[in-house]
Amino acid sequence: MNLKHAIIFVFFSLNIYSQTVKQSLSLIPWPKEIQTKQGFFKINPEFSLNITGNAHPRIYKAATHFLRRLDGRTGLFLKQGFITKSDEDSNAQLQIHCQRKGEVGIYEDESYSLEINEKSIIIDAVTDIGALHALETLLQLLQNNSDTFFFPNVSISDKPEFKWRGLMIDVARHFQPVEVIKRNIDAMAAVKLNVLHWHLVDDQGWRIELKNRKKLTELASDGYYYTQEEIKNIIQYASERGIVVVPEIDVPGHATAILTAYPEIGSNYKKNPSEQTASSYSIERNAGVFRPTLDPSNPNTYKILSEIFDEVCPLFPGKYFHIGGDENEGKAWDDNPVIQEFKKKKGFQTNHELQSYFTLQLVPMFKKHDKDIVGWEEIMNEKMPKSTIIHSWKGANEGSTAGASLINAVKNGYRTILSNGFYIDLMQSINEHYMSPIIPKNAKLTTKEREHILGGEATMWSELVTAQNIDSRIWPRTIAIAELFWSNPQNPDVSNLLQRLPSVSNRLEELGITHIRNKEVILRNIANYQNTFALEYFSKLCEPLKIYTRNKGGTEYHMYSPFTLFADACTVDASEALQFNWAVNQYLKEINPTNLASVTSFFEQWKTNHKELVVLSENAPLIQPILPLSESLSLLSEELLQIIHHNKEYDTVYLNQLWEKCNSKEYADVELAVVIGLKKMIENLK
Amino acid sequence: MNLKHAIIFVFFSLNIYSQTVKQSLSLIPWPKEIQTKQGFFKINPEFSLNITGNAHPRIYKAATHFLRRLDGRTGLFLKQGFITKSDEDSNAQLQIHCQRKGEVGIYEDESYSLEINEKSIIIDAVTDIGALHALETLLQLLQNNSDTFFFPNVSISDKPEFKWRGLMIDVARHFQPVEVIKRNIDAMAAVKLNVLHWHLVDDQGWRIELKNRKKLTELASDGYYYTQEEIKNIIQYASERGIVVVPEIDVPGHATAILTAYPEIGSNYKKNPSEQTASSYSIERNAGVFRPTLDPSNPNTYKILSEIFDEVCPLFPGKYFHIGGDENEGKAWDDNPVIQEFKKKKGFQTNHELQSYFTLQLVPMFKKHDKDIVGWEEIMNEKMPKSTIIHSWKGANEGSTAGASLINAVKNGYRTILSNGFYIDLMQSINEHYMSPIIPKNAKLTTKEREHILGGEATMWSELVTAQNIDSRIWPRTIAIAELFWSNPQNPDVSNLLQRLPSVSNRLEELGITHIRNKEVILRNIANYQNTFALEYFSKLCEPLKIYTRNKGGTEYHMYSPFTLFADACTVDASEALQFNWAVNQYLKEINPTNLASVTSFFEQWKTNHKELVVLSENAPLIQPILPLSESLSLLSEELLQIIHHNKEYDTVYLNQLWEKCNSKEYADVELAVVIGLKKMIENLK
Incomplete structure (x- = not known):
């Protein structure tokens, strides 16, 4: 070998080496x-x-x-x-x-x-x-x-591609103790997120201690709130990890908690305003969009808000303050003749114009404290100062085009951040989030407009989330989202991501994140402290119901309902289901006995597992609700095995019936994540 | 059946029913x-x-x-x-x-x-x-x-048999965050404990925010301390659960942290007192009994202490204040001519007299705040007010008779509490603690003297304990201790206790206690996130080294050493070891093939398990330290199986060699808890 060859060889092998190392x-x-x-x-x-x-x-x-x-x-x-x-x-x-x-x-x-x-x-x-x-x-x-x-x-x-890489945590629906916030700050830092958006106020509770207005926590927190020292402590903790905290006080809708303390600034109509008593409003216990709304025509509304902001703003040294502004349906405004009169007098045609009036009154309250306003996309109106940041959130679920308001905002000269696509409470897969770019592919943007897209935020709404399982709802999916925010991959390759993910996700345990350990705690309780093997196995086949299908209408669960159920232990991207669906795909790619055996081994296990669950359930009432689903899976497995191994006649109707039962979303608020693979197998065996 | 018989039958069966229910x-x-x-x-x-x-x-x-x-x-x-x-x-x-x-x-x-x-x-x-x-x-x-x-x-x-049912938590050696204290307060309440003794100060740290003397936390806490608001919050939390909090500031020994901030009141001799600078003392990083001691001859000592107590006492509304007083060996006093001169002048013969002088100076400082002094047994002297509570702790490990100072205290008219027998940091079994009565069996006490025995305290010293595994050191053993304190069983039946224990222990998970879940976290890290089955199984055969044999001399581990090792995951009363030792006893009681098989099944499993550990260790360096022990157990298992199943010749020397290797305490700071059963089997097969 001459030198030239040697060099090429070294270069080549180095290159191979580098590739291999890089991949690992x-x-x-x-x-x-x-x-x-x-x-x-x-x-x-x-x-x-x-x-x-x-x-x-x-x-x-x-x-x-x-x-x-x-x-x-x-x-x-x-x-x-x-x-x-x-x-x-x-x-x-x-x-x-x-x-x-x-x-x-x-x-x-x-x-x-x-x-x-x-x-x-x-x-x-x-x-x-x-x-x-x-x-x-x-x-x-x-x-x-x-x-x-x-x-x-x-x-x-x-260095990061986006400046604003956020995680929103809703502590109003379910209060999250200080240590939950702190450990999630640590986890955020581990994946280079830099904004904690703290959703502190909503219909279900007011979570900030105010020295000047104690009524808010006394009447509207059930005793669950952060003291000012705790707030400062959390901000300090975040700052030590390079993270800025953005507080949110959501107005004028989502205001039940505020109105529980200050009914006099609510929009409910009373002929005699003195009738607007405490009994008019009480903390909301359900989930949903509710009627209670601040009265935009009442000067006292602005007086109280201004005083609240005067106390809250100095607690937060960061530049940004989130005023909410979302989901004000204006029903209470429509029903109130005084407000209608006010609207007419001001010449407003729509409730959006009325809300804009309301929002504009808030502008000086924050200017005074040198804060830039952030708000959900509904706050946008042409009179808002250009320092405002528009938080784009609506998408298909709300009948909008995903990110439409993002583009609209920058076209109008505003800075903006995106949360549509990153609603982690919707229980969507890593794949779905990872394939959801911040900047729409076809967007035509000037450099300035592109710069105004600051980044994004994963949003952890907490209607169905408690301190016990919130970590498993945030992580590991937010790791994937964090990569979008920091690296902005142009051709996101989810299979590459999934190779890197387990290690990063596992290591969050070191920071106290409970996404692995607390799943086991929930399962042990469900199993009544019997052996959890079968239950844990089944949990790896199931995923919680998605996109607002759990707790439909918001009335099945109260905020104080037990979230210790099977659905609360299950997670998105159910691992064993992924394995099964993958095995089916392999088999369909290459039909041979080995690949078939790897599929049928699942069927065998599902039969056995069901039997074990039945035995467990004899001493564990909380297992009962999942048995119908487990049974359907076992029956379908048996039928498929009979067809495959014993040449049983293929009964389309019966198979489809069984599959439909496996595809049911009626049991235990979960769905079997293996139905896709099952469907393919049924088709294939036809 | 006539009526009389019927009634007897009903009565009889009711009685049986009651017995059965009661047992369950x-x-x-x-x-x-x-x-x-x-x-x-x-x-x-x-x-x-x-x-x-x-x-x-x-x-x-x-x-x-x-x-x-x-x-x-x-x-x-x-x-x-x-x-x-x-x-x-x-x-x-x-x-x-x-x-x-x-x-x-x-x-x-x-x-x-x-x-x-x-x-x-x-x-x-x-x-x-x-x-x-x-x-x-x-x-x-x-x-x-x-x-x-x-x-x-x-x-x-x-109703309770003892009034003082305590748990002491040492937050000086390893700081324990607020949530650790809170969840343990919840667990205390679950088993009816009513005193949290908070060991807040020791050589390794000062953990109380003082507004008037910030130097203490600035120089002697590494940033790990409780703010006054956190202290109040914890006291409130405890009060809501019926628990009183007793703070401890340990003086005049265990004073390195205090002296790191105030070297001028230390006993180190300097010809020129101005040389007593910050460099004279620094926070201790090891475990042990250390030289730094407050200077009893220096009026400034009392001035500073008095001011400290003036700020700390009002934070704690409870009646009791623990002043420590233990393990002052007086070496620094002996070496200091000024202190020797003072001692001579006062006519004190012993350092105990000198310490008594010191302690008596503290009495008015607490009287002023209407507090009763509690102190470790060393504080007892005839001049202490009768309101003092003597905390008896010495026993065989300290060359004393267990509980001697308890009896001595009540005989001298003092109230007293016992911790000897309840040192849960010693890693002793439930049985050992449960068979350790508060009142010595042979004690002859008057009613008054009996009344003066207020109760006891489990003591969680934290040299080898972090927030991650402290719960598994406190629980479940403190459940058994809590029964001693509340029920004071006259004929403690540990097998009956052990039937009731699992359910109570498991349910502590509901209160956030991490004794089960965090063991798994530690094992996952050791296994480098491979399957933990074999490692977990082995952990159920091993127990951490006991009674000060881990970290002998206190210098192997620093307070910042990794406590993420196998010994930190293992617990006392290793469950699989208990099963094995029980199986051996059954076999020896009744030698038959079934009972033999149940013993040999362990040997088979230990062989297999070792092979799996070896495979795991190829990608997990933290498993390496336990392999020698696992290998010895595997080899001994193999040898015993050969003798039992294949009539291999019994080789006394070889078997004893193997057993000695299994009995080694040289590996991974654990011991194999199956050695007793193994010894019996070896004897039996002879």
């Missing part, structure tokens, strides 16, 4: 630029880090936390304990350099570079916030063989 | 008086409760929480939502009557009666705190068949 890296979000190199950095107890430059103090805490996480995974007993500003160690293997202090907020420089070689790791960032991202990337790079932990040698240069 | 009731602590009756109260969605009398508001919150817990277990969608004082429903099925408001504290009336019949449940209590206990008992009574939940008809009349 479980990085999410995928970095903007990454080059893998041969070799690795081995971690031993002497591993230490050093911070230079002029960083915000958050980096020292984060670096200490990084060491503890690394040590927790590796069990290496790293010698370095706490990192403080006074520690300096130019010999440390991991060198972190930040040029300047970062400020949380969407316009900060979050870029970083990460260079791993055999002997050293170098993180370079303009701000410490970039360095935080680099540390998360580094943790994701951790690999091992049988007795060593190491980082593969790589060069990464990374 | 998983009540812990077992009530003072209980009568079971035929029949049951069936629970349906209309189930509701009503509160009458003059109770403290805590009962409404507790009753609401009771409904939610009941609903969570049954999934019945109970219609009653929130219970408030204004709700009144004389037709409610569950009637709760409280005569008067309860005050948390150890002298409150905690008695209750609970009467369950087909159509009604009646709880009667002097105070709402008794009613809280009744609600916990009622939840423990919940039973079910295949599709119904019910309470069995019973009559219970109950």
Whole structure:
């Protein structure tokens, strides 16, 4: 081999090597630029880090936390304990350099570079916030063989595609304790999200302690609210992780909680306003869109709101304040002659114009506190200041075109963020979210317009979500969404994502995320603390009902209903169902005995599993509701096995009947996620 | 059958029925008086409760929480939502009557009666705190068949044997976040404990925010401390559950954290006191008994302590304040000529006299705040006021007779509580704790002296415990200890306890206790998110090293070491080991093929399991440390199987060698809990 060949060979093999390593890296979000190199950095107890430059103090805490996480995974007993500003160690293997202090907020420089070689790791960032991202990337790079932990040698240069990468948590429908918010902030940071949108007020509760207006928590929180110290503490916690907190007080609709405390500013018509007493409104216990709405014609409405904002705004140092504004149907306005008179006097034709009037009254209240208003798309009107951020949320479910208001907003000179496509309460699959781009493919945008699309937010509405299972509703799907926000993949490849996802999702456990552990807790309760094997297996075939089909009309469940049911344990992307559907596809691609056997092994297991569930159910009433579904699956399995193995006659009617029963959504608020594969098998066997 | 016979028969069968029902009731602590009756109260969605009398508001919150817990277990969608004082429903099925408001504290009336019949449940209590206990008992009574939940008809009349039923949590060695404390308060209430002893200060950290002396948290907490609002919030939370909080600031030893902030009151000798700078002391990172001690000769010591107590006392409304006082070895005093001079001048012969002088200076500081002093047994001296409570803790491990100081205290007219026997950090079995009575069997006590024995406390020292696994160290063993404190069984029957325990332990999950779920989290990390079956199985054979044999000398682990290791997942009373040892005993009682087979099935499984662990370890470095132990067990299993099934020659030396290897405590900080059974089998096969 001559030199030229040798070089080509080396280059070629290096390239293959790089490809392989790159494919095995479980990085999410995928970095903007990454080059893998041969070799690795081995971690031993002497591993230490050093911070230079002029960083915000958050980096020292984060670096200490990084060491503890690394040590927790590796069990290496790293010698370095706490990192403080006074520690300096130019010999440390991991060198972190930040040029300047970062400020949380969407316009900060979050870029970083990460260079791993055999002997050293170098993180370079303009701000410490970039360095935080680099540390998360580094943790994701951790690999091992049988007795060593190491980082593969790589060069990464990374920065986000979108400035606003948010997660909204609704704490009004079901209150979420401080630790739930905190652990989710940690998880957000792990996937480089930077905005926590805190939906603090809705029909079902007011969750902010106000010193000047104690009635709000006394009458409209059931005792579940955040004290101002807790709010400050959470903001501080978020800031230490590079995340800005955007509070939301939803007005003028979704106002039952506010009106429970201040019925006098409600739109219900009373001939004598003094009749507008506490009994006019009470905290909503159901889910849905409700009538109670603030009275836009009443000066007192603005006085009270202004005073509330005066107390709430200073609690939140961030630049943005979300005023809601969604789903005001205006029914209470239509029914109130005083408001109708006001509307007429002002020359408003529509309730939207009336709402716009209302919204415009709020503008100076926030200008005073130097806040930019964010609001759901309904707040848009031509008089709103251009500093407003329009939160686009409507789509097919609301009879709109997905993202239409997003484009409309930037065309009108507003900044905007998108949540349509990222409604994680709808129980849609990773695939559905991941294939939902922020910027519609066919959108024709100027550079300026493109810049005004700030990013997006996953929205965790909590009607059907408690502190026990909220993590399993947010994660892992929000990991996929986070990649859209940071990397904005032009040709999203979900199968590639799914290879990287399990590791990132599993590691959220280290941050206290309960998406795995609490599923088991719910199942143990359902099984009455008998062996959960069969129940857990069945839960991997089922998914909770989707897109508002659970709790249809909002009246089956109250906010205090038990959310300890089978549907509450099940998750989207049911793992065993995915396996089955995949096995069916393999079989249909290549019909042979091996592929058939892998399909029929599921049928065998489903028969056995049903028998076990029946036995379990004898001492577990909460299993009863799922038996009909399990039985249908078992019967269909039996029938298919008879056809396949014993040449039983193919009975179209009977098979379809059985399949329809498997496809039922009448039991236990779940659906069998294997019906697609089953349908294909039935067709195939015909 | 004539009437007389019929009556006898009915009586007889009722009696049998009652016995059976009584045995199946998983009540812990077992009530003072209980009568079971035929029949049951069936629970349906209309189930509701009503509160009458003059109770403290805590009962409404507790009753609401009771409904939610009941609903969570049954999934019945109970219609009653929130219970408030204004709700009144004389037709409610569950009637709760409280005569008067309860005050948390150890002298409150905690008695209750609970009467369950087909159509009604009646709880009667002097105070709402008794009613809280009744609600916990009622939840423990919940039973079910295949599709119904019910309470069995019973009559219970109950009250505690001891007034002080405590759990101590050390938050200095490893800080425990607010939610850890809260969920453990819930669990305490579930088993009728009433004192949370909060060990807030030790060598490894100061955990209380002081507004007047910020240096303490700035310099001696690593940022991990409770704000005053959090402290108040926790006290409120405890009070709502009938639990009083007793803070501890440990002085004059265990003072490294205090001295890190205030080196000038330390006992280290410097010719020039101004040399006593911050560098003299720094937060301790190891475990053990350390030299740093407050200077009893320095007036400034008392000035600073007095000011600290002036700020801390008002935070805690309870009557008791724990001043520690333990393990002051006086080494720093011996080495300091100024202190020696002071000692001589005061005419003290021993360091204990000098410590007594110190302690007596503290008495007025607490009298001022109307607090009774509690302290570890070392604080006892004849000049302490009789209001002092002596906390007896020493026993065999400290070269003392267990409970000696308890008897000594009451003989000297002091009140006392016992913790010797309840050191749950020692990793001893339920049996060992349960067979450890508060009052020594042979103690001869007057009525007054008996009354002065207030109760006991389980102590959760946290050197080797983090927020992730603390629950599995406290529970379920503290359930057994709680029964000692409440019921004081005269002839404790551990096998009876063990029948009742699983259900009570499992149900702690409902309160957020993580003793089951977090074990799985730790194992998943160790297994590197591969299938944990083999690892989990092996963890059920192993127990963490006991009685100070893990981290011998206190230097192997730092407070920031990884506690994510196999030993941290393992628990006392390893379940599979108990099964094996039981199977061996059965076999030795009755040597027959069936009983032999049940023993050898373990050997087969251990061989298989080892192979699986080896495979797992190829991608999980954290499994490596346990392989030698697993291998030894596999080899011994193989050898025993060869002898039993293949008549291999019995090789005493080889078998003993193998057994010794299984009995090793050199690997992964665990011990194989099956060695007792193995030893017996080896002896038997000889």
